[in-house]
Amino acid sequence: MRILVGVGGGIAAYKAAELVRTLGVRGHEVQVAMTRAAGEFVRPLTFASLTGRKVITDLFSEEGPIEHIAVARDNDVLVVAPATADLMAKFACGLADDFLTTTFLAFTGKVVLAPAMNSAMWLHPATQANLSTLERRGCSIVSPSDGWLACREMGPGRLAEPAAIVEHVEALMRTKRDFEGENFLITAGPTQEALDPIRYISNRSSGKMGYAIADAAARRGASVVLVSGPVSLTPPPQVELVSVRTAQEMRKAVMDHLAEATIVVKNAAVADYYVASVPQQKLKKTAARLSLELDPTPDILAEVGEKKGDRLLVGFAAETENLVEEARRKMLSKHCDMLVANLVNREGLGFEADNNEVEIITRGGKTAHAGPAGKRQIAEQILDQIALLRLTLRAVDASA
Numbered sequence: 001m002r003i004l005v006g007v008g009g010g011i012a013a014y015k016a017a018e019l020v021r022t023l024g025v026r027g028h029e030v031q032v033a034m035t036r037a038a039g040e041f042v043r044p045l046t047f048a049s050l051t052g053r054k055v056i057t058d059l060f061s062e063e064g065p066i067e068h069i070a071v072a073r074d075n076d077v078l079v080v081a082p083a084t085a086d087l088m089a090k091f092a093c094g095l096a097d098d099f100l101t102t103t104f105l106a107f108t109g110k111v112v113l114a115p116a117m118n119s120a121m122w123l124h125p126a127t128q129a130n131l132s133t134l135e136r137r138g139c140s141i142v143s144p145s146d147g148w149l150a151c152r153e154m155g156p157g158r159l160a161e162p163a164a165i166v167e168h169v170e171a172l173m174r175t176k177r178d179f180e181g182e183n184f185l186i187t188a189g190p191t192q193e194a195l196d197p198i199r200y201i202s203n204r205s206s207g208k209m210g211y212a213i214a215d216a217a218a219r220r221g222a223s224v225v226l227v228s229g230p231v232s233l234t235p236p237p238q239v240e241l242v243s244v245r246t247a248q249e250m251r252k253a254v255m256d257h258l259a260e261a262t263i264v265v266k267n268a269a270v271a272d273y274y275v276a277s278v279p280q281q282k283l284k285k286t287a288a289r290l291s292l293e294l295d296p297t298p299d300i301l302a303e304v305g306e307k308k309g310d311r312l313l314v315g316f317a318a319e320t321e322n323l324v325e326e327a328r329r330k331m332l333s334k335h336c337d338m339l340v341a342n343l344v345n346r347e348g349l350g351f352e353a354d355n356n357e358v359e360i361i362t363r364g365g366k367t368a369h370a371g372p373a374g375k376r377q378i379a380e381q382i383l384d385q386i387a388l389l390r391l392t393l394r395a396v397d398a399s400a
Ligand SMILES: Cc1cc2nc3c(=O)[nH]c(=O)nc-3n(C[C@H](O)[C@H](O)[C@H](O)COP(=O)(O)O)c2cc1C
Pocket: 007, 008, 009, 010, 011, 012, 035, 036, 037, 038, 082, 083, 084, 085, 086, 087, 116, 117, 118, 121
């Protein structure tokens, strides 16, 4: 890979030398560009020696063609480490007053930012807002870690280890684009069904699995609409988020977006029951037992199954027993092409957890197992199975 490493003027600039060295050892072609402030911490000679190339420090050069455009065009990925608070602010605003900021604007490939700074600077709302803007625009962030900082404080803001930055860059560039042209409609998270103006019934779904699938599908080239119940997650970049609260709202959002969808993934944990007539006033506590009258919510998966046409429909089942039998029954009754089933009563897996372990069952009777692993990895495996199923269904269509 051809990698442009932009070095910002932070104390962690010395760690960029190890990053550049490792990228070179791993066979990548590295060009370094330093900001003026970076030159206060490390001399260009260090990077020139490690790369065997002249380090770019100036926007205005006497030599040859317009260098920032040529460099932006010739590199596959731009890695900025350390990404200072100042650089992130400039990138977010679109300022172009030196070589690195101008090249950032001209760069059309993938951009990886590895921020590093004092904890207060990192947690400042301005820095966090710039970070969100850059993430939303597609920059990939290698988050700083917690630890001992050069300012002799403990806290978040420490540059990720060079090996972790290399791993992040390589994983990002490995990403397949096998879902280009597909429109995913994904639901995630729980729903909340009101009992009175301040109370609700909900469940323990965190939305992490659905968000990981949405993120992975977008990275693999799909256009993604994510219909999400209330969760505390940052929506993945390049995904259209539709926020809903109740099962009724989720049904409406799904039906509104169904026409454009080619692949529907129903990962949300939708409430099965709701209170049809919610009292206008807060329920008062009395000594008497309180009974709730609940009505069934709309079965969104079944409705999508009936209207699915030639869309690929993937359902999820969270079970506490008889996993595969229950999943198969649900897949057939709801007209799903694939069902992802997980046992949810195990410590550290499934609901709320970062990890998961699932059985992936398809109509043709094939079963694949994924995990235990992080939800990002499981998301990739689910997408691999969807890609396989799509191939099989196309082959069947072609031979019909
Ligand atoms: C000793 C010292 C250490 C600094 N460390 C950092 C840092 O780790 N992160 C950061 O964002 N800024 C840091 N700064 C502030 C930046 O150097 C300053 O904002 C500069 O304008 C950044 O320029 P650049 O983003 O163009 O490289 C530091 C400044 C000094 C004097």
